[in-house]
Amino acid sequence: MSSDYTTVGHVTADVMVDGSRRPGGSAFYSALQAARLGWRARIVTRGVRAEIEQLLAPYSGELELQVLEAPYTTTLATSVAGGARSQRILAWAGELGEGVAVDTEILHLAPVARETGARWRGRARFVGLTPQGLVRAWSQLGSPIVPAALQRALLPERCDAIVISSDERDSCAALLAGFGEADGIRPAAGPLVAVTGAAAPTELYLPDGTSARVHVPAVAHPRDDIGAGDVFAAAFFVALAEGSAPEQAASLANAAAAVRIAGHGAGAIGDRAAIQARADAVA
DSSP states (O other): OOEEEEEESOOEEEEOTTSOEEEEOHHHHHHHHHHHTTOOEEEEEEEOHHHHHHHTGGGTTTEEEEEEEOSOOOEEEEEEETTEEEEEEEEOOOOOBSOOEEEEEEEEEOOSSSOBOSOOEEEEEEEEEOGGGGGEEOSSTTSBOEEOOOOGGGSOSSOSEEEEEGGGTTTTHHHHGGGGTTTSSSOSSOOEEEEEETTEEEEEEOTTSOEEEEOOOOOSSOOOOTTHHHHHHHHHHHHHHTTOOHHHHHHHHHHHHHHHHTSSSGGGOOOHHHHHHHHHHTO
16 A cells, blocks of 8 residues: 555554653654655554554544454553653564565654664655664663664665764764775665754755754743654654755755644644744744
8 A cells, every 4th residue: 555654664552751651753753744744644552452443542533553363562651850851662573574565755764773674665755764772772571761873784774864962973974984885884875864852953964965954943831842853853844855956855854843842742742833943934
């Protein structure tokens, strides 16, 4: 089945500090943002179908869903200490593998727990990656998730743009060092890499070897930032695929993240009008 924007990655059951459960995962947040930008969005995930459908029920009218059956849905427990958020992995749905079939304008590989493969089957005009889940490790179920260095074998066979957070910079250093010619990871031409850093300017590392910094709009009363990086990535990939220059795409994506942070949860993800208005307000 064809779609405009396809995310591949685990939709997670996120257990919050107060014990409540809500849907999570880059595949979910990014697909929902793409849908609210007017793109027909599809999630390819793995887990317990009934559980994932129940988690995503409030958004069923906005998203198409393909669930590869597994005994468990990836479940993450979140805790906060000293203002820092940490997570433990309670259950894992397993690898999605390299045989995922797609027919899409934008393919967004969105792992949260080392589940995506480097290859897929079918058409993808634009390929984006958020490698968060490729730089995570855990010793066993129930143990904390810790940073891990990016492995070449986990990177997609081709990629047009990558979004990482400043917290992932050390783990993803090979993507930025010398644009990959010495480390053998990044192709010689290189995908466009964006590094987000909360209120700090977004850094862009361009395929021609140059870099740029893009202002991040201030949010007067931030509520929560869960999924903000995923929202940025989806808006960034959409804008690039629609023909925007990298700096313009990053400005729109920063505005999308600002709209999300100003509200609570996935319901705060903005539509195109709200995001454009936020971008225009700081232009």
